[in-house]
Amino acid sequence: MLCDGRLVCGCADPYGRRTLGDARVASVRDVWTGPRIVTLREELNAGGSRFCGDCPLKLPLQKDEPPSVRPLDAGALPSRMYIECTAACNISCDQACCAPETGITRTRQAGMLDFDLFRRVVDEAGAALVRIDFFNYGEAFLHKRAIEMCEYIKSHFPQVYLYTSTNGLALTDEQARRLVHSGIDEVTFSIDGASQSAYEKYRRRGRFDRAVATLRAMVDEKHRRARDLPFLNWRYILFTWNDSDDEMNRARQMAGDIGVDRLCWELTDHPENAYSRRFVPGSPDLEAIRHEVWDDNNLGNAVPGAMPRARIDVRAIWPGVPLLARAGRPLQVRTRVHNLSRRQYPAQATYGRRLVRLGAQLCAADGTLVDRDFARAWLPATLAPGARADVPIEIPTPSQPGRYSLKFDLVSEGIDWFERCGSDTTVRTLLVR
Ligand SMILES: C[S@@+](CC[C@H](N)C(=O)[O-])C[C@H]1O[C@@H](n2cnc3c(N)ncnc32)[C@H](O)[C@@H]1O
Ligand code: SF4
The missing domain is CATH 3.20.20.70 (Aldolase class I)
Incomplete structure (x- = not known):
């Protein structure tokens, strides 16, 4: 919404040339579900709209590239x-x-x-x-x-x-x-x-x-x-x-x-x-x-020592031996998490974001990601710079027997995985019988 109440399609229209409606005379709902925006959605689904004019966010379709088709019904409100x-x-x-x-x-x-x-x-x-x-x-x-x-x-x-x-x-x-x-x-x-x-x-x-x-x-x-x-x-x-x-x-x-x-x-x-x-x-x-760099990931930080970094040791009886589980039976895995940065990793947050948890991602044996949010475990307490903590994590074993791999990484909830800004992950083979 521009400061005069006109509603434009996004932030790439500095001079208000592509107006969808006007909140001074219409409700947001009327504009969001109105004929102008519905026609725009139809035309975009068909490959392009004259409404877009010289918008710098417009990406021309490659030769023979089909347009992305999105639902015409975008709900009652944005x-x-x-x-x-x-x-x-x-x-x-x-x-x-x-x-x-x-x-x-x-x-x-x-x-x-x-x-x-x-x-x-x-x-x-x-x-x-x-x-x-x-x-x-x-x-x-x-x-x-x-x-x-x-x-x-x-x-x-x-x-x-x-x-x-x-x-x-x-x-x-x-x-x-x-x-x-x-x-x-x-x-x-x-x-x-x-x-x-x-x-x-x-x-x-x-x-x-x-x-x-x-x-x-x-x-x-x-x-x-x-x-x-x-x-x-x-x-x-x-x-x-x-x-x-x-x-x-x-x-x-x-x-x-x-x-x-x-x-x-x-x-x-x-x-x-x-x-x-x-x-x-x-x-x-x-x-x-x-x-x-701002757009590379959501956690990277140029403040000295503030780049999120962790080491996750997966405790096994024999190092290098796969984790063994029975199909359908949860597996308890013991890990030790080491904060390698100069910033603390909060175990809780008043607003439910940016708290740090341990995640286990399920991958196929060749490393292809199957389920990014496969398992999570809370840190027992806020992890101070340089500190280590034992973090047990319960893995809900896949129902299909076979060979998988588990990738352990920390996640800043609602923000990003540590791996995205260069922190090492720990990968273990998981054998399900
Ligand atoms: C148009 S400004 C308005 C907000 C505020 N006045 C400000 O400067 O942060 C919105 C964003 O554009 C960014 N920006 C300004 N000039 C830019 C440039 N040449 N390249 C990339 N981003 C730029 C600003 O840093 C800001 O984050
Ligand atoms: S980018 Fe610069 S000129 Fe534009 S609004 Fe921000 S401070 Fe003002």
């Missing part, structure tokens, strides 16, 4: 929404489509999202939503009631995963602390550099120390109140002027000192004359930081 509370910004990112000089705010019929309109839309769609991205173009926290909106969402629809991305420059320390208590699940700070001189080349007119101070205020408040939310990311876009080892290492160090949950690098392809030439696909430099 399960996910972006909410833009303003398209205005307090800085001007170099050649960005949302920089104020582009005139983006003139493409909106309102400067700031009306609170009553916001409430009406959230009240209607909230129960069906699993996630709200509370940003689009512009800087959300320029809206005077942005924090109140976050509070409203989380107090009325706590099941919604509420996420935002901010440049961090519109919030005072006091507002940053209030945002911590709003219930918001995750906040990303866009800080592309570790010094004023590198930062301001993209974030023009931005003040590096102010952005970092806001981030620090949120981290400190969270720690002071012993809260496990919100998860706080520092997201650093790599350009030609901030991709040196020096600048990146300074960011690693600062992120570690501040206590940020996650520092990640973002690879971009724009502006054309500015994106990092050092970290391009296929380069050894990119390979070296691959798991720390």
